[in-house]
Amino acid sequence: MAEPAALRAMRSGDANVGTSPTGRLRERDAIGSSIAVRDAVKRYGSFHAVDQISIDIEPGEFITLLGPSGSGKTTLLNLVAGFQSLDSGEILVDGKPVHNVPTHKRGFGMVFQSYALFPNMTVSQNVAFPLRMAGVDRATAERRVAETLEIMRLTEHATKSPSQMSGGQQQRVAIARAIVRRPKVVLMDEPLSALDRRLREQIQIEIRDLHRTIGSTILFVTHDQGEALTMSDRIAVLNAGKIVQIGRPLDIYRHPIDRFVASFVGESNLIEAEILQKRGSTLTMKSRTGYVFNAESRDTIDVGRATVLVRPERIAVSNEPTANSAPVSVTSAIFLGEILRIEAQMEGGEPLLIRCTDMADRPLPTVGDRLHVSWGAADCWVLA
Amino acid sequence: MTSASIGVQADRPADLDLVRRLRDPALLLVPALAFLAFIYLLPLIDLIRISVSGPSWSSYFERVFAIPLYWDSLVRTMQISVTVAGLCLLFGYPTALLIHRSRGLAQALIATAIVLPYFIAILIRTYAWMVLLGRNGPVNKLLVSIEILSEPVQLLFNRGTVLLGMTAVLLPLMVLTIYSSVARLDQSLTRAALASGAGPIAAFWRVMLPLTLPGMGAGFLLVFVAAIGFFITPTLLGGPGDQMFAMHITQQADSVTSEGFLQALGVVLLTITLAVVAVAGRFLGFEFIWGGRKLTEATPGKTDLRAADGSRRSLGASAADVIGWPLLRLFGRLPASCGTWTVRIMGGLVIAILILPIIVVMIISFSSASYLTFPPPGFSLRWYEQFFSDSNWMRAFWTSLVVAAMSAGIAIVLGASAALGIVRSSIRGKSAIMLLLVSPIIVPPVVLGLSLYSLFLRFDLVGSVFGLAAAHAIGGLPIVVVILSASLQGVDARLEQAAAVHGASSLTVFRLVTLPAIMPGLAAATFFAFLHSFDELVLTLFLSSAELKTLPLMLWGDINYRLNPVLAVVSTLEVLLVVAGLVLARPVLATSRKAT
Known part of the structure; x- marks a missing residue:
């Protein structure tokens, strides 16, 4: 795919692009800021919306705040944006405290769930707005707007009014407005949740590519775990006003810290089991139903009972018993296209969710069928 | 079931057609429109007729x-x-x-x-x-x-x-x-x-x-x-x-000699009012009168309007750029507080x-x-004692209550059916009909009173309780129509469909789903229509007689002759009435604010 000229110019750090009188907008500055939140607290009455959150975000990082509604993710974003003020704690951008700086002087870009395009302005006027507010001269502003519109493939819509555009186009305008100043930090508040699935996936990719191009630090809020996994450098999972776990998508998915993260991110089987023996980081465990298996764990766990996470796609299924397999009976089986989603019961009645790829020699099981399942030590993760 | 109904249809198609026509919700508009035509439009037309009945028009x-x-x-x-x-x-x-x-x-x-x-x-x-x-x-x-x-x-x-x-x-x-x-x-x-x-x-x-x-x-x-x-x-x-x-x-x-001249004064005032409203409606849409949104869906002229908007906006934007930006930089220096x-x-x-x-x-x-x-x-409490022991005040108080109750009754019956008609029917010209229903709000009360006076003289209604209540209902009707059409539009059509799918007849749907949903609006509309009549003075000045005195009329007389604390008592009672009404209507106002 041919890359727009403007995009190439941006990536090569073309120094003559957008030199403003204040020098604020020089291209080589357009690398993200670090953000540090320290012991941030925001209360509404007795409700702690944000409860002692601390997080360090690297320059240029794409970080996602993931959590159910009411978990405090949007409040945290609003605190960083400056729409709400901290009850205690501090927020540092590039090491400088900003929590007493008003929003409009923080110099961030922001994309809103409702797009929030100014209905009284055209597309290009919307995109030019942050530049005008920064006092950029007209010629420079026009050139920058044109570049940004080209990157977002909106050039032919420049003179339209936002209400004449589709949801996806409106959101691209909103993104253009957020990045036109090459801000060091871009905040995104569930920007894709109003779009349908296909558009959402398309714009997810666009945002990721854009992030690589402009190098800003992106703080992205979503309740969609799939979105978080595909887009982020790191994910911070929030629950009840606290960060439960922070890490790379793969780590969050494979090694969740507790039941909440395990069940909120991806589908999961959580099996209660007794620890029989420990050898290195490998535990030998026995489930309530008597199935004995090995599992990988952190070092800290040794005896007693524990919850074991087994992802549905890690379970091996066969029609005949194999070495160390357990029998299950099928309670439901759904054909989802490339995979089968099977719900089954182990012999003690414990439910088990299985996802396996569709294969020619595997007919769709019917309710009541007996199957044999097994998993290896590396396929399980022992939770605290 | 289908075969039976087909049979009926084949037998008496004309009857069914009639039934369908009688069930058209547009018919619900008829009573209110007839009422307004007789007591509102006719007198205004008559007023204009008299004003041009001189030697030359x-x-x-x-x-x-x-x-x-x-x-x-x-x-x-x-x-x-x-x-x-x-x-x-x-x-x-x-x-x-x-x-x-x-x-x-x-x-x-x-x-x-x-x-x-x-x-x-x-x-x-x-x-x-x-x-x-x-x-x-x-x-x-x-x-x-x-x-x-x-x-x-x-x-x-x-x-x-x-x-x-x-x-x-x-x-x-x-x-x-x-x-x-x-x-x-x-x-x-x-x-x-x-x-x-x-x-x-x-x-x-x-x-x-x-x-x-x-x-x-x-x-x-x-x-x-x-x-x-x-x-x-x-x-x-x-x-x-x-x-x-x-x-x-x-x-x-008060003077009989000014017949014609008087009406001309009224027509001048009416014309200026209507001209202002017409110009405003052209730019803002006539919905501005009742603070509502358009009742009709997308109009065909919308795209043209948009294009015009575009050019005007760019003109406005360039003006804002020339004047606005320097001003803004100046203001921007001021502290945000x-x-x-x-x-x-x-x-x-x-x-x-x-x-x-x-x-x-x-x-x-x-x-x-x-x-x-x-x-x-x-x-x-001497002034309260005086108020409650004075038979003139008490009579006026009861007259006002009776007139206001009757007026609210007329307004709510006509207004509710008109609101149903306007929201539920699919007739053309809804905006025009709504405009007509709401227009009494903008006609100067003095002009309305003057025009009604000749009508009331002709039908010997001056000084009759019913006549006064009906006249007050002219102003109460728009209030009811605006509130109820807003609450009717707020009723989730899917709820009504759900009730119908599960076997409720249309009357049952109305009783079990629609009515409870608009009940708060109905209560608020009744109260405001009542209050409108209870407070009405200008029409009453024209239409009452020595025997029929309402509370505002008594107040008016006393304010002009002796300014004593009894008036303060009446005012306090009115304030308490409004406060009580607002407290009762508070949940309604809260929900209607959410809806609009």
Whole structure:
């Protein structure tokens, strides 16, 4: 795919692009800021919306705040944006405290769930707005707007009014407005949740590519775990006003810290089991139903009972018993296209969710069928 | 089942067609339209007919414009109305912002301070200003005590008090109109402006102000149109040099000789009002009158409008660029708290202006003095005793209750069926019909009273309770139609479909789903229609007789002859009535605000 000229110019750090009188907008500055939140607290009455959150975000990082509604993710974003003020704690951008700086002087870009395009302005006027507010001269502003519109493939819509555009186009305008100043930090508040699935996936990719191009630090809020996994450098999972776990998508998915993260991110089987023996980081465990298996764990766990996470796609299924397999009976089986989603019961009645790829020699099981399942030590993760 | 119904259809297709026609909800519009045609349109047409019945069609109008008294008065009316609308806009906008920006209890209190006066009779609010500014009133007392004045002076009966009184009376209308356009804005727009680097003042100037411009326009025009027809406030607060046009009509109405000339005066006032509304409706859409949204879906002319919008916007934008940006940089230097404090101070002033007179009057009603003075020398219930023991006051009170109850009954029956008709039918010209139903709001009451007077004379209705109730229902009907069509539109059509799918007949659906959903609206509409009639004075001045006196009429007579604390008692009772009504209607208002 041919890359727009403007995009190439941006990536090569073309120094003559957008030199403003204040020098604020020089291209080589357009690398993200670090953000540090320290012991941030925001209360509404007795409700702690944000409860002692601390997080360090690297320059240029794409970080996602993931959590159910009411978990405090949007409040945290609003605190960083400056729409709400901290009850205690501090927020540092590039090491400088900003929590007493008003929003409009923080110099961030922001994309809103409702797009929030100014209905009284055209597309290009919307995109030019942050530049005008920064006092950029007209010629420079026009050139920058044109570049940004080209990157977002909106050039032919420049003179339209936002209400004449589709949801996806409106959101691209909103993104253009957020990045036109090459801000060091871009905040995104569930920007894709109003779009349908296909558009959402398309714009997810666009945002990721854009992030690589402009190098800003992106703080992205979503309740969609799939979105978080595909887009982020790191994910911070929030629950009840606290960060439960922070890490790379793969780590969050494979090694969740507790039941909440395990069940909120991806589908999961959580099996209660007794620890029989420990050898290195490998535990030998026995489930309530008597199935004995090995599992990988952190070092800290040794005896007693524990919850074991087994992802549905890690379970091996066969029609005949194999070495160390357990029998299950099928309670439901759904054909989802490339995979089968099977719900089954182990012999003690414990439910088990299985996802396996569709294969020619595997007919769709019917309710009541007996199957044999097994998993290896590396396929399980022992939770605290 | 299908075969049977097909059989029936084949047998009697004509009957079925008739049944279908009789079930058309559009028929529900007929009673209200017939009512308005007879008691509202017909008299107005008659008024116009008489006004052109002179030797030549224009002879009466020539007389109106030939006499300097009337021409001057017309010019003065325009000046006063524009000034009042301007003042209302200037003070109303910050107040609307103040409501929008405050939260929780503060918001509820401020909103109540605005809404409460809105429902109190103009007569009573004007009376409160007379008390406040009178020789023994608190303002004079205060000025003397801090030695700005050496002795009390006459503060009343000049242009200043007329402007103050009219602005105070009309401010709630402005605030509520602007508030509805401010509240409708997506809150994240302001946030987006802030996040884009715009300071609070720039965000207001570039985003908030342009987007609320239509609301400001609507508020300005509504206040202007109301002010043109104003009669009570300028009569009571103005001096001889502050005569407004509507006042001439009531003065001339007593003399028989001015037949034709009188009607011409009315037609002039009506024409100006309608012309302003027509021009405003052309730009804002006629929905501005009732503060609603378009009833009809996408109109075919929409794309043209949009294109026109585009060119106008770019013109406006370039103007804003030339003037706005330098100004903005200048303002941008001001500390951000300037804007906040402007809003707070002006909003606070407005609330004081709206609430203080009412409080003063309520305190004076408990005065022990036999004349109006503030602070009262002592407290007693003597004026309450006098009010409740005076048979004239009590008779007027009961007359008002009966008339208001009947009027509310007429308005609610006609209005509810009309609202159903307009929301549920699919006839063409809905906007025009809605406009007709709501138009009595904008016709100056003086003109309406004048036109009804000849109708009532002809049918010998002057002084009849039913006639008066029907006349009051002309103004009650729009209130009911607006409230109920809004609540009907708020009814989730899927709920009704769900009930129908599960076997409910259309009548059952109405009883079990629709009626409960609009019940709060119905209650509010009934109350407001009742209050409209209970407070009505101008029509009553034309249509009552010596035997049929309502409470506002008694008040009017007493204010003109003797200004004693009994009036304060009546005012206090009215305020309590409105407060009780608002408390009862509070859940309704809360939900309807969510819906609109």
